[in-house]
Amino acid sequence: MQKLGNKRKWIPLIIYALANGLMFCCTAWGYFRQDKDLYVLLARGSAAVIYLNSALVLLTMSRVLVTRLKLGALSRYLALDKHISFHKVVGHVIFAMALVHTGAYLVKYLLSYPSLITPFHEFVNYSGLILVILITFIWLFAQPAYRHHNRFEYFYFSHFLIIPFILLLFFHAPKFAYYALVPCLIYGLDRLFRFKRMRKPLEILSAKTWPGSILELRLKRPPDFYYHPGDYGYLCIPKISQLQWHPFTLSSAPTEPNYISVHMKKFGKWTSQVHQLMETTSTSQQSPQAPYKAIPVYLDGPIGAPASSMMQADNVILIAAGIGITPFIAFLKTLMNTRSHHTTYRKVYLYWVSKSCDAFTWCLDFFAKLLTQHHPHFISIKLRSDEPAVFSADNQLAEPLFVNHPIQWITELKNIKSLHPLDKFTVFYCGPQGLSKILKPIVHKLGFIYKKENF
Numbered sequence: 001m002q003k004l005g006n007k008r009k010w011i012p013l014i015i016y017a018l019a020n021g022l023m024f025c026c027t028a029w030g031y032f033r034q035d036k037d038l039y040v041l042l043a044r045g046s047a048a049v050i051y052l053n054s055a056l057v058l059l060t061m062s063r064v065l066v067t068r069l070k071l072g073a074l075s076r077y078l079a080l081d082k083h084i085s086f087h088k089v090v091g092h093v094i095f096a097m098a099l100v101h102t103g104a105y106l107v108k109y110l111l112s113y114p115s116l117i118t119p120f121h122e123f124v125n126y127s128g129l130i131l132v133i134l135i136t137f138i139w140l141f142a143q144p145a146y147r148h149h150n151r152f153e154y155f156y157f158s159h160f161l162i163i164p165f166i167l168l169l170f171f172h173a174p175k176f177a178y179y180a181l182v183p184c185l186i187y188g189l190d191r192l193f194r195f196k197r198m199r200k201p202l203e204i205l206s207a208k209t210w211p212g213s214i215l216e217l218r219l220k221r222p223p224d225f226y227y228h229p230g231d232y233g234y235l236c237i238p239k240i241s242q243l244q245w246h247p248f249t250l251s252s253a254p255t256e257p258n259y260i261s262v263h264m265k266k267f268g269k270w271t272s273q274v275h276q277l278m279e280t281t282s283t284s285q286q287s288p289q290a291p292y293k294a295i296p297v298y299l300d301g302p303i304g305a306p307a308s309s310m311m312q313a314d315n316v317i318l319i320a321a322g323i324g325i326t327p328f329i330a331f332l333k334t335l336m337n338t339r340s341h342h343t344t345y346r347k348v349y350l351y352w353v354s355k356s357c358d359a360f361t362w363c364l365d366f367f368a369k370l371l372t373q374h375h376p377h378f379i380s381i382k383l384r385s386d387e388p389a390v391f392s393a394d395n396q397l398a399e400p401l402f403v404n405h406p407i408q409w410i411t412e413l414k415n416i417k418s419l420h421p422l423d424k425f426t427v428f429y430c431g432p433q434g435l436s437k438i439l440k441p442i443v444h445k446l447g448f449i450y451k452k453e454n455f
């Protein structure tokens with residue numbers, strides 16, 4: 001049954017491929033019947049595929065809409081967690097079809113006109129040229145080489161070119177309006193909603209540094225801020241940079257009325273600057289009562305992540321690497337605060353692996369509390385670090401949670417399966433891509449559902 005669930009996720013992709021094929025073939029067939037040459041068939045067929053995908057490219061990034069849909073019945077049929085991966089596929093298709101469309105017309109003009117300049121006096125042709133230049137910039141700077149490796153700004157700002165691209169496309173090909181008007185409206189409203197909520201500054205209530213270079217920021221929760229465990233948001237701290245918005249999981253439980261928290265690991269330039277700013281502010285004597293008042297924080301969220309569906313799963317196996325624990329802490333805190341939900345969870349298995357033992361410190365008290373509240377039959381926690389654990393008098397309660405040998409994932413997951421042969425499990429993984437590559441085939445082999453999130 002679960003294997004079927006994993007396979008069912010392919011159906012939308014097959015429908016998508018068929019829809020593209022159909023758009024191409026039906027349009028080309030229409031022109032074929034008008035006795036148009038091969039270049040026109042190729043150009044018109046690819047244009048039809050561009051219309052469809054330009055509408056999809058907007059819908060896949062309507063984050064508020066996708067977040068809402070993820071919690072509904074549609075998520076059983078569509079792999080909504082993969083909306084960004086799908087957005088990338090759609091982007092590649094648009095770029096490839098733009099090349100086919102332009103290439104076909106260029107060859108046709110080369111064969112029909114004495115000079116290539118002549119056809120470019122017409123609006124439809126020079127606007128087409130501008131469109132292909134725009135999409136090339138968008139596509140090129142969206143490649144991993146720009147999205148990562150300190151060149152994020154190229155990706156970020158070039159993506160705004162989608163606005164002139166879409167606007168110009170309406171004039172270049174008026175038929176585009178049939179496909180794109182509604183998605184444009186949905187995307188516009190989605191952006192407007194996000195823009196409105198991200199303009200309200202949040203007050204920092206506290207900032208605490210934990211061992212393992214982890215900063216816990218508690219922000220005052222606005223009264224109308226609703227979220228689910230596993231959701232994340234983009235944080236902007238204008239004192240550091242007005243342009244940078246970095247994603248962080250909300251590590252607090254939605255049941256906590258007064259604050260929302262994030263746990264931020266020092267990683268690169270921006271996170272190091274945040275750590276430093278909070279440390280210097282807490283030690284400055286200017287305003288000891290409310291030291292962080294002069295540091296407004298903006299939050300674009302909540303945004304649904306793969307882990308946001310944890311509450312809907314029957315039994316869960318949570319696997320975290322490093323700071324990837326944050327969505328699971330939000331989930332476990334929620335379980336702890338909402339006793340009535342317990343009966344719906346038969347089993348929660350948590351595995352947390354980390355290079356350093358320090359990284360666990362901020363959670364040890366919480367785990368101890370959690371385990372005193374719950375029967376071990378209901379929650380199992382295993383922690384594993386590459387370095388030996390040292391226990392102070394404060395955290396001795398957590399000692400039995402530590403595993404002193406590397407975790408054999410296949411053995412662990414097989415054991416769970418044999419203990420609960422009839423139960424449905426979803427494995428949620430959060431952490432770097434490397435471990436996910438090991439886990440995914442094992443999870444699928446055992447017939448569990450797999451949901452992953454990479455930080």
Ligand SMILES: Cc1cc2nc3c(=O)[nH]c(=O)nc-3n(C[C@H](O)[C@H](O)[C@H](O)COP(=O)(O)OP(=O)(O)OC[C@H]3O[C@@H](n4cnc5c(N)ncnc54)[C@H](O)[C@@H]3O)c2cc1C
Pocket residue numbers: 147148149150152153156232243244245246247248249250262263264265266267268269270271272305323326454455
């Ligand atoms: C959904 C999600 C949830 C996350 N949750 C957490 C969490 O709970 N705790 C935690 O510690 N980390 C979390 N992360 C990781 C965190 O977002 C990064 O560690 C942080 O952005 C690193 O920023 P940096 O500048 O310090 O590092 P850098 O090495 O300078 O940048 C690292 C990456 O940040 C991105 N980036 C660079 N510039 C910008 C910019 N201007 N705007 C936006 N992104 C930019 C790029 O992709 C770059 O590869 C999460 C990431 C994701 C995707």
